[in-house]
Amino acid sequence: MTSRFEKTFAAGPSHIDELGHVNNAVWVQWIQDLATAHWDAVARSQDRDAFFWVVTRHEIDYRGNIGAGQSVTGETWIEGAGRGATSMRRVDFRNAEGKVIVSAATTWAMLDRATQRLVRVKPDVLAPFVGD
Numbered sequence: 001m002t003s004r005f006e007k008t009f010a011a012g013p014s015h016i017d018e019l020g021h022v023n024n025a026v027w028v029q030w031i032q033d034l035a036t037a038h039w040d041a042v043a044r045s046q047d048r049d050a051f052f053w054v055v056t057r058h059e060i061d062y063r064g065n066i067g068a069g070q071s072v073t074g075e076t077w078i079e080g081a082g083r084g085a086t087s088m089r090r091v092d093f094r095n096a097e098g099k100v101i102v103s104a105a106t107t108w109a110m111l112d113r114a115t116q117r118l119v120r121v122k123p124d125v126l127a128p129f130v131g132d
Contacts, residue, residue: 003129004077005038009093011066021065027102028058031091034074035108042128050113051125056086057107064101071096078129082121085109 009030017023032055039053066072072093079088086109093102112119 003042004075005034005041006073006075007034007037008071008073009033010071011068013068016068021067024060024062027060027062027093027104030072030074030093031058031060031104031106034076034091035089035106038076038129043125044128047125051110051119052113053087053108053110055106056109058104059106060102060104062102064095064099066095066101072101078126079105081123082110082126085111085118085120087121087126 011022011026015022015026035053040048072095074091074093076089076091079090086107089106089108091102091104091106092100095101110119110121110125111117
């Protein structure tokens, strides 16, 4: 089973577009913020010191939205084993009623901090993200 991580995001006036709800670019930023917070909270210190991640692909489904003053709870988890230098991350954002309104499948590539080159994702790097 995969270890899941949650964080709440509140929509402020600067997040709202001309349609009166959170702009799509903000959802992408929140996906990145959630993924980074998950890495920072769960990864082993030696892995945080040695590696960093960059997005290579976002696939996002928008099923609803929120307006200014409303909040969502983002939930993320790693899906499956790493493949080469990449790992798949899933994200769901739930509104106050618990309905998933935005979901994403994102692919991240792991880079060595010292060389800034791609490195193979080893199982021990992802191990802390897999659990109850």
